Amino acid sequence: MLNVRRLLLLAEVAERGSLTAAAAALSMTTSAASQQMSQLEREAGQPLIERLPRGVRTTAAGAALAERGRAVRRELQAAEADLEAFGHLDRGVVTLGSFPTASASLLPLALTRFRRAHPQVRTVVRAGVLAQLREMLHTGEVELSLLWDYDWNRVDDDQLTLTPLLEDPTVLVVPTSSPLVDSDRVRLSDLADQEWIIRAENHPVADVLRRACRRAGFEPRIAYASHDYQEAQAMVAAGLGLALAPRLALTNRRSDVRLLPLSPEPAAQSAREQPVGEAAPIRRILLAGSAQRAATPAAQAMARVLHTVARGFTDPGLDRSQLGAVRAR
Template sequence: MLDVRKLRLLRDLARHGTIAAVADALSYTPSAVSQQLAALEREAGVPLLERTGRRVTLTPAGAIPVEHAEAVLAALAQADAALAAVRTGLIGPLRLGAFPSAVRTLLPAALVALGRAHPGLELRVTELDPVGVPDALRTGRLDVALVHDYDHVPIEPDPALDTEPLIDETMYLVGAASLAETADAPWITGTPGTLCHTAALRSCQAAGFTPRVRHHADDFSTVLSLVAAGQGVALVPQLAAADPPPSVTLTPLDTHRRTRIAYRRGTGRHPAIAACVAAIHASAAEYLSH
């Protein structure tokens, strides 16, 4: 019978493409990953990997367990959730991840509610860009996380994750009345590689120009301050636009950012996950009602 932990490594290799990338994602050494995959091949009795220099690809036989990996891992997660449901009380660590504007606005009330209702939970929050969420959930570094996408940056569903809608936000142009008049203006965007940076670039490209980026900032409060200081224009979502500097102009656009709650496939009925998801929904509803 195939070892589940080794099967997970093979699944991750199919996703990341190299042993080094798998090792980095899991905080293992490449040697340890190679040894575990070699052991999996011995268990399978057939070659699962082909090695060409530093590259490793799946053989046709190797693709077979990967095809079933997500269903196997989800079934185990469902079994763990069912066991947790018959225990008394919720205890232990619960790891949450979210992007900065959500950590500042949506999570505080949810954390307070969870702490009061389930004092045995050890709530741990990590601030990160949604780009890093799938790997963090897959590897167990996070249990629940907030992800988002934009009209101009849609995200493909991840077979390892389940998600549910949370909020839909209007995007605002900050510092100008229309995108058309910002073609020659300096821009403030997120760090290259973040979804916010990509969303700004694609929004401008959809309007017919490539933005001239002067500053990079990932905290929207910093972005608003830079716009107020005359350093450029920017795009910000509704969560970040609640309390702008008095001199800043906000123009609503016909584009949106959609935030979803994500967790590993099969864990949605785990009592701790379900309690966390419910608390986040309640917090978001309360915040948006003001």
Template sequence: MFDPRKLAVLVAVVEHESITAAAEELMFTASAVSQQLRKLEQEAGQPLFRRRPRGVIPTEAGYLLATHARKVLRQLHAAQSDMEELARGERGTLKIGTFPSLAASFLPRVLDTYRAQFPAIKLSVHSTIFDALLEELERGQSHLCFLWDYPWKRFGSTGIRSEEIFQEPSVVLVSDSHPLARAHDVGMADLRDEPWVSRANDHPVVEVLDRAAAEAGFRPDITMYANDYQEAQAMVSVGIGIAMVPMSAVALQHPKVRILSLRDTLPERRVLLAQREERSSTPAEMAFRRLVLDLARQPEISPPGLPA
């Protein structure tokens, strides 16, 4: 059986492609790291690295073992986190992971209601991007976390169980001076000649727009890639372009932006609540889950300003 300490050394060397850099990160000597790698190669029965004039590069076996090692180390971190909570008697703490658009819309009402019902529970909330949320959940740094997916890429991860909370549609944003500002809804075919503001860094909403436009027979003309939805709204408000966003992204609506429903039937975004499979839910976690599901069934999850 592989020693987790050697596996941690392996992962560090693979990520840095340097024994010296890995040694600095781990606060070991370079010779100690080399010795650990030699022992690990003996245990694996094959070379894990190829030496180069500057640094090292993993062999296929090295890459494969490092992939398994990352999973093992995450599980060990999660176990340590659970044990530390038990030792400190902190079962009254609930750590929630979430993403920005949900944190600005549905989640505040959940937290407000939860705190009123369970004032002795200490709440900790962290909002970040999808991959970071998943890693924090796997490492035991959050107890529950909200995730999302679309029909063409359903969420699934070994060791994580998830359940759907609700689905939300996409809406179109226009400035209050746009010819469509007084419309109730709009079809994608009517927007083929419009400039668009979309999200940057290959954000999933870009794929939603591309798929919707393709169904309507055109390719969207992107005039700006925004870093967040508030920035996108600001650009829409001054006529840089129109935008397509998930409904929860406009819970905080810009005063000069109008929200239009889409007549077209587009795939909806699912909002999920996820937890590690091996974790036994505490009473605080079970109460939070029940509350989330109860509130999600209520019609008030729609952000203010959405056309009725």
């Protein structure tokens, strides 16, 4: 049977490309790490690493075994997190993962309500991008996490429990001086001649803009690439272009921009026309937990609060002038 500690060493070696670095990460001497690696190769019956002039690299067999080692490491970390959570239920701790737009909108309300109802429970929040949040769930660094997806990148992970919290529609951001403010119906296909503000660095909302415009039959002309939603709103207010954004991202709306809902495009008139569906892609906000571990009472209580708060963000009576004031509730 393969030795677990040696598997963990191989995983570190594969990630760091060096026996010395892997040994340091595991508080071992380089000599001891080399001996352990040689023993693992004897157990495996074949070479697992290749020595290079600088560092090492895994063989094909070593790479496959290192991936198993990473899975073992995740499970061990999750087991430690379980013990930590249940070992401190006398005072209660709930760890939650989140992403920027959720942290700036529904999460503060949820934390406030949770602390009022459960003042004895300590809350810890970890922020990250989607991949980081999923990894934190796998390792047990967080017990619950807010995640998001669109229909082309659905979160599909049998190690997680996924519960939809709300649908976050894409809205059009225009300056208050725009004639569109008084429009009863705005279609993307009517905006083909506009300039656009896009999110920089391959941000998911940049993908949303391009997909939505292409489905409406045109390629967007980009006037500016912003690094956050406040910057995007400022450029819209200055008249540089229009923007698309998920509604939750604009909870803190500037007074010199307006948020308009988009109307669906008319049905295609011929087989040559590109078919279109909803007005713009809708983002799902999800609450995720581990399918491998039972939720602590603190996590269950937090989940109930998050569901309650999320319902306030899906109020069908919410009109365009109120979108920026949800957080006041």
